[in-house]
Amino acid sequence: MTTASPPRPGRRRGYTEREESTYRRRMVRGAVFHTSRQVHEDLTIVVKRFPVRHEPRDGDRAFVLVHGIGVSSRYYQPLAAELARHGAVYLVDLPGYGAAPDPRRDVTIADHAGVLASVLRRAGLQNAVLLGHSWGSQVVSMLARDHPEVSDRIVLMAPTLEPRARTFWRATADLLRDGLREPPVVTGIALTDYLLRCGVPYLMRQVPYMLADRIEDRIPALTARVLIVNGDRDPIVSGTWAHRLSTLSGRVEFRAVRGPHVIMHTDPVMIAEHIRGWLEQ
Numbered sequence: 001m002t003t004a005s006p007p008r009p010g011r012r013r014g015y016t017e018r019e020e021s022t023y024r025r026r027m028v029r030g031a032v033f034h035t036s037r038q039v040h041e042d043l044t045i046v047v048k049r050f051p052v053r054h055e056p057r058d059g060d061r062a063f064v065l066v067h068g069i070g071v072s073s074r075y076y077q078p079l080a081a082e083l084a085r086h087g088a089v090y091l092v093d094l095p096g097y098g099a100a101p102d103p104r105r106d107v108t109i110a111d112h113a114g115v116l117a118s119v120l121r122r123a124g125l126q127n128a129v130l131l132g133h134s135w136g137s138q139v140v141s142m143l144a145r146d147h148p149e150v151s152d153r154i155v156l157m158a159p160t161l162e163p164r165a166r167t168f169w170r171a172t173a174d175l176l177r178d179g180l181r182e183p184p185v186v187t188g189i190a191l192t193d194y195l196l197r198c199g200v201p202y203l204m205r206q207v208p209y210m211l212a213d214r215i216e217d218r219i220p221a222l223t224a225r226v227l228i229v230n231g232d233r234d235p236i237v238s239g240t241w242a243h244r245l246s247t248l249s250g251r252v253e254f255r256a257v258r259g260p261h262v263i264m265h266t267d268p269v270m271i272a273e274h275i276r277g278w279l280e281q
Helices: 073-083 109-122 135-146 167-178 182-198 201-212 239-246 270-280
Strands: 026-028 031-040 043-050 064-065 089-095 129-133 153-157 225-231 251-257
Touching: 026 073, 031 073, 043 064, 043 073, 043 109, 064 073, 064 109, 073 089, 073 182, 073 270, 089 109, 089 201, 109 135, 109 239, 129 135, 135 153, 153 270, 182 201, 201 270, 225 239, 225 270, 239 251, 251 270
Parallel strands: 064 089, 064 129, 129 153, 153 225, 225 251
Antiparallel strands: 026 031, 031 043, 043 089
């Protein structure tokens, strides 16, 4: 039986590595997942791994799911359980989010993308499908631009704010509007993640990076094929903006689906089917 990696000298509790064997195995929607904590230089990330729910086959692809700002991988779990029917799934809590400790320094979008690249290399994942939701789309698109060898397919769901909405108060107002459209469980996850797990101080340090980022400048440079998916009742990311992003490159496909901002939680089966169908094209 393997044991946890020894604590690194001088690190506070929560900043040491822990292997899967040191966490209790959990289950969601009939799918088992295993948790680990990894340290990449001075940044800590938590990974939940869902093994594929059938005997491995040639052509199976892994999926790596990246959450939005302030929240954690928890809202991805229903979709992860569905995608595990088609391949192994990895959920991440990026540094400072969810179960990953506050790094106590500024962490840029490029820093998050760099840590994610290290996670992919450590797991030995080649051409995993990278999924980003909201701010996570910014992280995934930067990873795909800066490390094009990691994947040939990425999915951007509700792909962040359009230029006219990139102000703190406009973004906050749109977030509150979306809260009225989401199921209560999604609102509960968001509130506890924002206030208790991420925390307001760290969240406020991250927001300026989100508002200043221009995902539209990266999409034309991506070599991977891209699927953009957006909810028809999303007050944060308009369908017009999401569709416009899809016109910036011939390698991008756009799909509008029913739902508000957190579309992968409100209808995970539908989203999994869209992704599976796109991968088969």
